[in-house]
Amino acid sequence: MTQTIKLAVIPGDGIGKEVVPEGLKALEAALEGSGVALETTAFDLGAERWHRTGETITDAELEEIKAHDAILLGAVGDPSVPSGVLERGLLLRLRFALDHYVNLRPSKYYPGVATPLANPGDIDFVVVREGTEGLYCGNGGAVRVGTPHEIATEVSVNTAYGVERVVRYAFETAQSRPARHLTLVHKHNVLVNAGHLWRRTVEAVGAEYPEVKVDYSHVDAATIYLVTDPGRFDVIVTDNLFGDILTDEAGAITGGIGLSASGNLNPAGEFPSMFEPVHGSAPDIAGQGKADPVATISAVAMLLNHLGMAQAAARVQAAVDADMAARAVAEAAGAPLVRTTSEIGDAITAALR
Amino acid sequence: MTQTIKLAVIPGDGIGKEVVPEGLKALEAALEGSGVALETTAFDLGAERWHRTGETITDAELEEIKAHDAILLGAVGDPSVPSGVLERGLLLRLRFALDHYVNLRPSKYYPGVATPLANPGDIDFVVVREGTEGLYCGNGGAVRVGTPHEIATEVSVNTAYGVERVVRYAFETAQSRPARHLTLVHKHNVLVNAGHLWRRTVEAVGAEYPEVKVDYSHVDAATIYLVTDPGRFDVIVTDNLFGDILTDEAGAITGGIGLSASGNLNPAGEFPSMFEPVHGSAPDIAGQGKADPVATISAVAMLLNHLGMAQAAARVQAAVDADMAARAVAEAAGAPLVRTTSEIGDAITAALR
Numbered sequence: 001m002t003q004t005i006k007l008a009v010i011p012g013d014g015i016g017k018e019v020v021p022e023g024l025k026a027l028e029a030a031l032e033g034s035g036v037a038l039e040t041t042a043f044d045l046g047a048e049r050w051h052r053t054g055e056t057i058t059d060a061e062l063e064e065i066k067a068h069d070a071i072l073l074g075a076v077g078d079p080s081v082p083s084g085v086l087e088r089g090l091l092l093r094l095r096f097a098l099d100h101y102v103n104l105r106p107s108k109y110y111p112g113v114a115t116p117l118a119n120p121g122d123i124d125f126v127v128v129r130e131g132t133e134g135l136y137c138g139n140g141g142a143v144r145v146g147t148p149h150e151i152a153t154e155v156s157v158n159t160a161y162g163v164e165r166v167v168r169y170a171f172e173t174a175q176s177r178p179a180r181h182l183t184l185v186h187k188h189n190v191l192v193n194a195g196h197l198w199r200r201t202v203e204a205v206g207a208e209y210p211e212v213k214v215d216y217s218h219v220d221a222a223t224i225y226l227v228t229d230p231g232r233f234d235v236i237v238t239d240n241l242f243g244d245i246l247t248d249e250a251g252a253i254t255g256g257i258g259l260s261a262s263g264n265l266n267p268a269g270e271f272p273s274m275f276e277p278v279h280g281s282a283p284d285i286a287g288q289g290k291a292d293p294v295a296t297i298s299a300v301a302m303l304l305n306h307l308g309m310a311q312a313a314a315r316v317q318a319a320v321d322a323d324m325a326a327r328a329v330a331e332a333a334g335a336p337l338v339r340t341t342s343e344i345g346d347a348i349t350a351a352l353r
Numbered sequence: 354m355t356q357t358i359k360l361a362v363i364p365g366d367g368i369g370k371e372v373v374p375e376g377l378k379a380l381e382a383a384l385e386g387s388g389v390a391l392e393t394t395a396f397d398l399g400a401e402r403w404h405r406t407g408e409t410i411t412d413a414e415l416e417e418i419k420a421h422d423a424i425l426l427g428a429v430g431d432p433s434v435p436s437g438v439l440e441r442g443l444l445l446r447l448r449f450a451l452d453h454y455v456n457l458r459p460s461k462y463y464p465g466v467a468t469p470l471a472n473p474g475d476i477d478f479v480v481v482r483e484g485t486e487g488l489y490c491g492n493g494g495a496v497r498v499g500t501p502h503e504i505a506t507e508v509s510v511n512t513a514y515g516v517e518r519v520v521r522y523a524f525e526t527a528q529s530r531p532a533r534h535l536t537l538v539h540k541h542n543v544l545v546n547a548g549h550l551w552r553r554t555v556e557a558v559g560a561e562y563p564e565v566k567v568d569y570s571h572v573d574a575a576t577i578y579l580v581t582d583p584g585r586f587d588v589i590v591t592d593n594l595f596g597d598i599l600t601d602e603a604g605a606i607t608g609g610i611g612l613s614a615s616g617n618l619n620p621a622g623e624f625p626s627m628f629e630p631v632h633g634s635a636p637d638i639a640g641q642g643k644a645d646p647v648a649t650i651s652a653v654a655m656l657l658n659h660l661g662m663a664q665a666a667a668r669v670q671a672a673v674d675a676d677m678a679a680r681a682v683a684e685a686a687g688a689p690l691v692r693t694t695s696e697i698g699d700a701i702t703a704a705l706r
């Protein structure tokens with residue numbers, strides 16, 4: 001455990017700038033009396049920065065970020081920026097440069113939250129999404145662009161090295177949970193090359209985790225189960241694109257990606273890991289104090305956990321859970337809580353203390 | 354309109370063999386008095402055939418199938434066949450050899466059907482899935498297989514030619530529907546090469562259909578909307594893999610892929626188009642008369658439509674809709690209908706006459 005957490009903070013755009021201060025409030029409260037100090041460096045990155053300077057992130061900034069213990073990201077993006085610029089130039093740049101090979105996305109249903117499902121049941125699973133390979137590696141191209149003979153390709157690259165390490169992480173995660181159940185999601189009946197690499201790797205690594213029950217689902221079937229029987233999942237391990245798709249659907253069934261947090265992890269600790277709410281910058285509600293900071297505060301719990309402060313992490317998550325329970329009670333009583341972003345942050349922070 | 358429909362019939366495995374006869378019953382009834390005769394040729398293809406002969410489909414069979422006007426497929430597959438063998442060797446072989454570049458998958462919610470959604474609302478959209486390109490073209494490979502240095506790739510191939518023709522079909526479809534609304538689903542913020550080809554193509558072709566309202570959704574967001582607001586969709590056009598994923602989720606929200614039909618179309622008519630229920634061979638319930646033939650009978654309606662017999666198609670679909678309505682009434686009265694596969698087929702066929 002470090003005695004000072006050097007935290008890189010990227011508020012970003014829109015509501016990112018509103019939820020990050022709430023996350024920091026909760027983080028400071030969680031560290032009080034722990035003997036661990038917090039040192040933050042803010043990085044001005046995102047759509048506004050790009051409009052101003054034409055830069056997504058400079059090499060110097062990337063090096064500076066690398067000197068931190070972890071990163072807290074709000075949200076970046078704005079409709080005024082052409083598609084792909086910030087995604088490839090900033091978000092994916094960070095994931096790849098910092099070797100964030102595990103993208104950890106827990107999905108939990110809080111009773112009382114409005115969900116589109118008639119019977120959500122007990123939803124509590126975590127998706128372990130690969131973060132540095134697959135179709136996200138920017139390996140593809142186009143020829144004869146704009147002509148009737150254009151050909152555009154996208155290449156999914158999967159390596160034994162890359163698949164093995166994320167699968168191992170997923171088994172460790174499954175092993176540490178009561179249900180000890182891992183589901184590989186892929187499409188190996190069509191994507192035979194990549195699919196069989198994933199399947200063989202799960203089989204091989206699984207031999208070291210005899211207590212973990214393993215099964216498999218094609219990605220198309222998994223989108224069905226998420227709607228009809230989400231309780232069947234405990235830990236899902238999958239590739240970069242399938243993970244992107246499944247975690248958004250998972251957000252929807254649990255009542256909105258507004259509540260979900262995500263960790264972009266470099267478990268080996270060679271580079272800082274990055275924690276963020278799954279939601280975007282939501283320019284339509286930005287600047288009005290309407291954003292819910294709960295996903296960012298959950299991201300802070302993941303961050304603490306990653307830095308080895310499991311107890312502080314549990315306290316933050318418990319404060320979030322208590323706030324969600326209070327909402328459910330108010331909702332059930334017909335008097336839903338109406339609070340601004342910082343009021344919610346204050347309430348959770350107060351509960352933490 | 355042909356005076357004789359030469360129909361290739363592939364019952365396949367499991368419940369495929371039970372639902373296909375019901376589809377044929379309905380087809381014969383629909384043709385009665387129309388002056389159009391039906392001539393069927395059965396093809397013994399699928400898991401059983403593969404176990405017996407080691408063949409998925411021979412070149413001679415493929416040529417013979419080409420000489421037909423259309424194909425009715427039940428379902429193929431069995432857990433005893435290694436993953437990929439029948440998918441690549443038979444199903445995708447047919448789609449590619451017969452240039453089925455449009456995979457048409459309507460999604461409709463029938464009131465009364467059990468759905469996982471609390472408020473399904475009015476779901477009535479159609480997915481136009483590309484069928485001959487993308488990640489399905491088998492363009493990929495692996496080196497150093499089984500070693501720690503294995504690399505497995507899958508290549509998504511997208512051509513202006515291939516994208517333009519399916520996008521055009523989607524606009525024609527949207528133009529013919531009351532809502533006239535087309536949604537492109539892709540992931541162009543990450544898959545920039547393929548994504549921008551799709552986007553530019555939709556823009557270019559869209560200029561010829563000024564009455565069609567066009568919008569766009571990333572595939573991850575689309576999986577959210579399918580759960581939270583499926584009524585927003587009218588016609589979705591998307592690539593092969595995204596279409597595979599979205600149509601399964603669409604099946605789930607409308608009450609199960611057991612009710613959905615699919616057309617693998619060669620709109621130009623150079624090769625026979627293929628119609629099928631979306632469900633699989635369901636070995637667990639095979640041979641017990643438990644399968645619901647309604648998806649196959651809907652596939653027959655699509656088949657008639659494709660062959661230019663719009664009136665007969667509408668009659669078949671109306672008979673299906675009436676049966677679904679009767680189920681809802683019985684269900685609401687607390688006395689759900691309990692019928693075998695052929696009893697359902699008989700009821701729908703009787704209604705048709």
Ligand SMILES: CC(C)[C@H](C(=O)O)[C@@H](O)C(=O)O
Nearest residue numbers: 087088091092244542543573
């Ligand atoms: C913004 C985009 C690049 C990103 C992704 O596709 O990974 C987002 O959808 C996510 O899931 O974090």
Ligand SMILES: CC(C)[C@H](C(=O)O)[C@@H](O)C(=O)O
Nearest residue numbers: 189190220440441444445597
């Ligand atoms: C069986 C498989 C090859 C097929 C596909 O992926 O297209 C199926 O899932 C479908 O949707 O028709």
